[in-house]
Amino acid sequence: MLTQEELKQKVARAALDYVLPLLAPDVVIGIGTGSTANLFIDGLAAHKHLFKGAVSSSERSSARLTALGIHVFDLNQIDRVPVYIDGADEIDAGLNMIKGGGGALTREKIVASVADRFVCIVDESKLVPCLGKFPLPIEVIPMAIAEVSRRVARFGGTAALRQGFTTDNGCQILDVSGLRIESPAELEAQINNIAGVVTCGLFAIAGADVALLSTQQGVQTLYSPRS
Template identity: 50%
Template sequence: MNQLEMKKAAAQAALQFVKPDTIVGVGSGSTVNCFIEALGSLRHQIKGAVAASKASEQLLVRQGIEVFSANDVSGLDIYVDGADEINPQKMMIKGGGAALTREKIVASLAKNFICIVDESKLVDVLGSTFPLPVEVIPMARSQVARKLVALGGSPEWRENVVTDNGNIILDVHNFKIMNPVEMEKNLNNIAGIVTNGIFALNSAATVVVGTAEGTKIIR
């Protein structure tokens, strides 16, 4: 299977975690787009979905799935999202699509985080293959960048990208994240950072991996 076929296989396999008469939390990104397409087959069995990005919301509507605001629900049974990297402890780097803050918000509502990826996203150490996205309030861009440099990172402003919240993204290269929980907390304490793309405090409960040999589920 090529990469797209692996993503589709993981997305299809994730449908087994969707329970009837529930509202499903949905993230964003190319693998999630495959999941939304597959979720359309269950649109008459579920109540609807909460989307972590405007782009995902539009795709859900096209599938005939009712979209709820995060403010409309007190909790979700599952949240399904992809990752840019995921380690053996099911901790992730996310934010390649600049939706990391809303993804954290929707993920925090769910009992179970189901991460769907193709096998290229599996790493031993976070930061090995993908820079760490950090969402920053625009007026703090330079001062946050200086603090990230002091921590050993090489931040790069993702120009011409504005998040759904009206903020900017700094992609931090050269971070080998040996203690994801500590790093996630420390970065979020820097004034001007809305949140960072480490998902360690709320890691995945289950990982569905599309591989060349088929789909693998890691619980």
């Protein structure tokens, strides 16, 4: 029986195999945040001579990339990236996701928006029949915390401020528990329209294009029904 860490290592390797044919001297790729993304970054370092550099969804990932000798570009310097590699906290069969457990959800959404393909890398524990068991992160302007908490309660959720945490954008995170998200794109739009919300951690209006799912039987490739 493989441990979760071993499953993460296998899917990070599968993501590297997926990306290698896309690398070229003028290519910049998008890279996310989290423990599985870190394993991908570590593997990518051995191939840094094959591509131009990366754009990153967090200061943490940028620091890791830089330390390994991979040049990190400001996204304002880049028009498109061929691929964005990132993990998820939950993902369903439609490749809708909850992301933001590490607090980088806004920058993750921004980098994903300029990618030709979003490849989500997860272990089998993250695949769920319905999103919502993992608390939904919402990045919020600090003065709106109380009002956003009240508004989210109308959807049946209970919001808790993530204590001692500030995002790379200088905002705060509300983690919303108690949701059963049967229409993720609709809920994403509704929450994002609340004044004071920067963005929520639902990636459903634009979900993943491909998921590499690490299981005890090997790494499976899932494709979005939107593709």
